[in-house]
Amino acid sequence: MALVDRIGEGLERLGGGVILTSVDALVDWSRGQSLWAFPMGTACCAMELIAASFSKFDFDRLGTFPRPDPRHTDVMILAGTITEKMKPAVRRLYDQMPEPKWVVAMGNCTVSGGIFYYDTYSVVRGADQFLPVDVYISGCPPRPEALQDGVLQLRELVRMRSLAPGKRYERELALPRPEDASYSNEDPNPPSAGLEGGDAS
Amino acid sequence: MSLDIESRSSTLSDDGMPVEELVVNVGPSHPSTHGVGRVVVHLDGDVVVKADPVIGYLHRGIEKMSENRTYLQIVPLTDRLDYVGSMYANWAYCRAVERLARMRVPERAEYLRVIVCELQRIASHMMGIGASAADTGAFTAFVYAFDLRERVVELFEALCGARLTYNYVRPGGLSSDAPDGWEESVVDFVHALPRKLDELDSLFFGNAIARGRMKGIGVLSAQDAIAWGATGPTARASGVNWDLRKHDPYSVYPRMDFDVVVGERGDAYDRNRCRLLECYESARIVEQAVAQMHGGPVHAEGVPRLIQPAPGDAYDQIESARGTLGVYLVSDGSPRPYRMHVRSAAFANLALLPMLAKGHTLSDLVVVLGSLDPVFGEIDR
């Protein structure tokens, strides 16, 4: 990302190995770069979660490394249907994660119940009924690339909630709906515009 | 990993030392329970006295949902049953509907069904072996096995557009014919497969640590396998020569030349090794099926969109990667089934866990569980 690109330039210009930045900028940057994931794989999406971590898609290159212990992790990836019987266990594991923590809802089941919305007596219709979800990824199941895109979106979110209160900023990450005033067919977030906001400068 | 000490009861050992039976809760979110399995284990020191599997953490009520869906709308639900091998549940369900509504399936569709199901067997067994490898600490073997599975998934993606939930087999045939050049890529894959399986064989099964962890662990006798309703590689590893493809043949399997892999000792090693050797046989079947297949339609003529079978019931079964997968359908003459029941192989196999894990250490419990290859979507339904 931006800071990494500047390290080489900066070193060359300074002629030495000294980088000056603020602590909060460094913390924000590093926190976003290595989001260790707690893979809460309950059903079908867990297969794509495993696929995303393995050789072809290689989640590690994005700094996301699955750890089976909630106490080691920053982000809980909910992959698969959550039933009423499973709900207390998921909540308990979420409570065991250290702050700051984020939740990625992977797949339609955790977004809204998906295919198990109607006629069933045991499925929780969306993880946001009992957990604060930060990123929603639709699909049944989503492709591994979609999950990786979701984690990249989460990085942006981490930077928005900066360690320094003065550097926090708000930006609409979700696409606007047709009834919103800001709706247009153009890309609402051009890649060059917002990404620099929270970086060290 | 969640380890809860639920209760302690103190007794005295033979030499008068106080001994506490420890109750350890493994799961429902545990990397070695292959999903949302939970086992309440009673331990004497490190030895399992009693293991009580607690299931139902993925019970989504698919059987209840089916009562308010038309016959065609249930096919996507069957995808989510056994998510490691979606094609099997598709096919088993469609066979039951075809039997109930007396449909005939074109020959090309039957061949393509055999091809996708044998490819699915390779993919599913790779997942099963890989997960067992990860349980015994051989993570590299897991990566190798999963890479092979990824190749199959790519073939399926070319075939029907989905990586995991295929919705490919439909009552009366298939959703679509194979695209141009697909058969050639399948043949290329199965030609290259044996060499890759050899590599996995020496990497994992040739490893002294893996052999030490798996040999003699969780021994299942042939008698118990039959009495407890075990099927698939779990039963065959114990010497039960029983494979629906051979002994109760369906579809075009009678035209295929293949061997049933049968083990001897019935331990965790044999169960996993049976899975590996079955992949070689699957490659043989796929090769023959592609060679025998002719052109033609892949969907039966005159199948209505709204299937309304006559009142009655029907059961049909296929040999899935985990064993006998049967679907029981009851019709009352309406467009929706009155009752659908899935006879799940993984459910019957997991019932063996209390018997197999007894007397082993806690670390061997996960080896036994992994060798039964549970998929909780199919167990809990």
Add this chain to the structure above:
Amino acid sequence: MTQDEMTALIARIRTHNADLYPLFSLEFGDAVVGVAPEELSSTACDLREAGFDRLTMVTAVDRGETFELVYRLHSRSLTASIFVKTVVRRDDPHIASVYDVWPAANWQEREVFDLFGIVFDGHPDLRRILMPYDYEGHPLRRDFEHPNIIRRPDYI
């Protein structure tokens, strides 16, 4: 096993039983024998002796006033399979367990108990299996109502 042999076998089994329940037809290629609920244990023993050593499936169907219980048996030596059907009354759903004959019935009967509320007398460990232990109601009964259910709109 030929159809004649199967018919002879069913006739032999049925001599033990009351004629209350008619012989179901060999519908869709499967042999079906119907037995009275109180005869289930003895029929199970007879079939086990006849060579049906595998119990593939146990399930139930809600028929309103009664529950229909369906057992599917298989024999490797005879290369044959057979369905055994029996009924229990809805207001008194009790039936003998076949766990002693085929241990495979263990979890499958627990599942039927959990989802239909049919009590299997003589089962060693009759607890709920899929739903939580403290759950109320039996979901696969046709009249099961739960506040969590949202009915799907009728499109057809």
